[in-house]
Amino acid sequence: MMSEEHSLFIETWGSMGVLWGINRSMARIHAFIMLNEKPVDLETVAGELDISRGNASMSLKELRNWGVIHRVHISGDRRDFYVAEPDTWRMLFKIAIVRKEREFNPAMQALRDLLANAGLEKGSGVYTRMNDLEKSFSKFDRIMKKALGNERKSRMMLDLLNGFRD
Amino acid sequence: MMSEEHSLFIETWGSMGVLWGINRSMARIHAFIMLNEKPVDLETVAGELDISRGNASMSLKELRNWGVIHRVHISGDRRDFYVAEPDTWRMLFKIAIVRKEREFNPAMQALRDLLANAGLEKGSGVYTRMNDLEKSFSKFDRIMKKALGNERKSRMMLDLLNGFRD
DNA sequence: TAATACGTTCAGAAAGGATTGAAATATGAT
DNA sequence: ATCATATTTCAATCCTTTCTGAACGTATTA
Known part of the structure; x- marks a missing residue:
């Protein structure tokens, strides 16, 4: 029981x-x-x-x-x-990393494409907002990386990632 | 178009x-x-x-x-x-905070209850693992708080939270 | 007043995910 | 090889969430 x-x-x-x-x-x-x-x-x-x-x-x-x-x-x-998996910290972040790669990174990319190619007027509110958003994403990205410490993507990690691609 | x-x-x-x-x-x-x-x-x-x-x-x-x-x-x-909402950084974290309160905090609480009351043997692997996990949660908690800067929960934020309780 | 425009609600339809259970497959022992 | 046991697969089913669209309420105008 x-x-x-x-x-x-x-x-x-x-x-x-x-x-x-x-x-x-x-x-x-x-x-x-x-x-x-x-x-x-x-x-x-x-x-x-x-x-x-x-x-x-x-x-x-x-x-x-x-x-x-x-x-x-x-x-x-x-x-x-x-x-x-005995290493709990790593365990928790394993999933977070994969999810970040799959969902956050594409959004960051789309955002950068938008800023580079959508021809938004530099002075406009939308441009400013999107630019701010991109900065926020970058900030989040840095926090994530810091939280992960200096652990680098291992071969295994990449395999894992590929296994999960749609 | x-x-x-x-x-x-x-x-x-x-x-x-x-x-x-x-x-x-x-x-x-x-x-x-x-x-x-x-x-x-x-x-x-x-x-x-x-x-x-x-x-x-x-x-x-x-x-x-x-x-x-x-x-x-x-x-x-x-x-x-x-x-x-023009403040993008705040915008992103508004949602993250609510979700953290709703899903992460209860898990952290259950974990602490487990450590306090489940009578796990101090020396056992499970105890060590759960203890590590609790430390990881605390670490994550600190990171979250740091990411939010010194912004304190405003009255509005609490209202928001209450509005979302089940 | 009636007619129109706008917004919200909610029952039912549709879509998407999760779960089961039975059949197929694999493994090991004799 | 055969039997017994362990595991995986996947079509069918169940359950949850999301979405639609018609009905309703309210405000505005004529």
């Missing part, structure tokens, strides 16, 4: 999932795995969280793609087991 | 809307209003973006609730007109 606090955490994490752009099931599974000292298997996940095996299977796969959980093997057992 | 760059910006902004937790229509309307030197009316919004008046009406209302656009009046005209 699961404690009050464990359930609360799992459900809250589930709701918060949207912040990272992951759905409820995925986020709940992620929370559940984080809360387990021992590696957990698909059967347990599906049973404890009351979701289908199919859903559990796909969600685990995607969580693995995001790099926030890992598959491990236990000798003498042929089931797959899962554990959470 | 609308330029290539304008359309691109509108659609990109629409896609990025999910980052702020606002839907495509709302985000597109927001972009459209930002791109207009002159105040725009509902009719124009619905026509140019090809959405129903009903949708436009509701979206404009919500955008106004978020505080990212404002309603203005033009004397001699009885239609309602809309303009974008």
Whole structure:
């Protein structure tokens, strides 16, 4: 059985999932795995969280793609087991980075195109506003980069990204 | 007619809307209003973006609730007109703050409850991980606050927040 | 007063996402 | 190879969100 606090955490994490752009099931599974000292298997996940095996299977796969959980093997057992990525700071930002690349960067690009090519009058309110907005984006960009520290995009990170392109 | 760059910006902004937790229509309307030197009316919004008046009406209302656009009046005209909030940096963070309060803070609270009351063993991996996670959340919290500068929650901001509570 | 213009609301339609469950596939043991 | 078990896939279904459009309310004008 699961404690009050464990359930609360799992459900809250589930709701918060949207912040990272992951759905409820995925986020709940992620929370559940984080809360387990021992590696957990698909059967347990599906049973404890009351979701289908199919859903559990796909969600685990995607969580693995995001790099926030890992598959491990236990000798003498042929089931797959899962554990959470231990580096929490990195874990949180892995998702944020990907989302930034996918959604924020194109918007910043569109904004720069607009400023460069749309022939807005330099003195106009729209120009000023868009220029300010571009500065805001750049500022946000810098904050993001700073928050990520000096961690550079690794090969893995790029692969991950490509895997998620539409 | 609308330029290539304008359309691109509108659609990109629409896609990025999910980052702020606002839907495509709302985000597109927001972009459209930002791109207009002159105040725009509902009719124009619905026509140019090809959405129903009903949708436009509701979206404009919500955008106004978020505080990212404002309603203005033009004397001699009885239609309602809309303009974008001119302070872009503030505009972007208005939404981010509300979302943080709504989704991030409860998760941080659940995490703290878990650490305080779930009776996790101090030495265990789960405890360490959850403790690290709490530190990460606090760090993120600090970054957020820093990004917002020394701007304090104004009365208006609190009203806004309350308006959005479930 | 009637006629027109404008804005809002909301029930139902449409679209989009998430979930299931059964079939297909894979793996390991005997 | 066969059996038993574990996992993945995906079409169908369910659920949620979004959107439409007609109906209604209100204000303005004639």
